[in-house]
Amino acid sequence: MPGSVPWRERLSAGTEAVQDEVIRWYRHTREGKAYVPDMIWGTLQTEAYAAVVLEQVVTFHGVPNDVAAGVTERMQRQRVLHDGGHHYHVVLGEQALYTNIGGPEVMREQIARLLRDVELVSSELDITDEGEVALHHKVFDLLSAGASYGEAARGLLRKALSFWAEASPPVTKRACGPVGWFGAAGNARTATDSA
Numbered sequence: 001m002p003g004s005v006p007w008r009e010r011l012s013a014g015t016e017a018v019q020d021e022v023i024r025w026y027r028h029t030r031e032g033k034a035y036v037p038d039m040i041w042g043t044l045q046t047e048a049y050a051a052v053v054l055e056q057v058v059t060f061h062g063v064p065n066d067v068a069a070g071v072t073e074r075m076q077r078q079r080v081l082h083d084g085g086h087h088y089h090v091v092l093g094e095q096a097l098y099t100n101i102g103g104p105e106v107m108r109e110q111i112a113r114l115l116r117d118v119e120l121v122s123s124e125l126d127i128t129d130e131g132e133v134a135l136h137h138k139v140f141d142l143l144s145a146g147a148s149y150g151e152a153a154r155g156l157l158r159k160a161l162s163f164w165a166e167a168s169p170p171v172t173k174r175a176c177g178p179v180g181w182f183g184a185a186g187n188a189r190t191a192t193d194s195a
Contacts, residue, residue, distance in 0.1 A: 011063040015054045015070025019077065026080045030087065033140045037093035039101060040110055043077045044090075044117065049110045050074045052102035081117070091143045097160035104167040111161040115154060 010018055022042075034041060040049060054070045057063070080086045097111060148156075 008061055008063070011057065011061050014064040014066035015057060016066050016073050019070050019073030023073065023077055026077060026086070030085065032086075032088045033137075034088065034090045035093075035140060035143055036090065036096060038095045038099050040096050040114070041090050041092060042074060043081065044114060045074065046106070046110050046113050047071055047075060048106045049101055052106060089140075089144065091140070091147055094156060097156065098163065103169050104164045105169075107164040107167070108161060111157055111164060115157045115161065 010021070026043075039053070042050070042053075045053065050071045051067055054067045054074070058065045058067055080088075097114075101107065101110070147153075
């Protein structure tokens with residue numbers, strides 16, 4: 001996925017075109033790694049969660065509002081999780097489970113989705129400099145080593161689900177900053193770490 005094009009330019013036609021770009025990129029990416037500290041990785045997002053995120057993107061960047069089309073395309077990205085031809089290891093910050101995206105109902109649905117599909121994941125780093133690749137692999141290996149997998153990951157998900165079950169509806173739909181760790185790994189591995 002070309003990272004040198006400014007976001008505002010990439011989003012000039014709306015969110016759908018960017019999602020199409022990511023789908024094309026996924027088709028050519030067989031293995032990858034990603035670290036997402038404070039929100040749910042795009043390819044694991046529910047429709048409701050993705051809608052809130054893309055609404056924030058449209059509002060922030062002032063680009064054409066095609067959120068419904070963008071969400072539809074983002075949901076198409078998830079096919080890579082089930083096709084068997086890809087393997088991705090994604091580490092999410094535990095804060096991603098608590099960053100308020102859309103309120104308690106959206107978060108409960110999102111956490112339940114992760115509990116159901118935590119064995120599935122996809123993403124990759126967008127790096128071209130060979131010297132940087134080794135550095136990013138080293139950092140990712142450290143992040144992965146600090147994560148817990150399997151039942152420990154599910155335990156953190158259940159804890160977050162309980163938190164959102166008791167939460168009141170939000171005053172606003174906004175995100176907060178990163179804290180802590182949660183991870184999930186693709187194709188039969190799950191990862192979680194609580195710092």
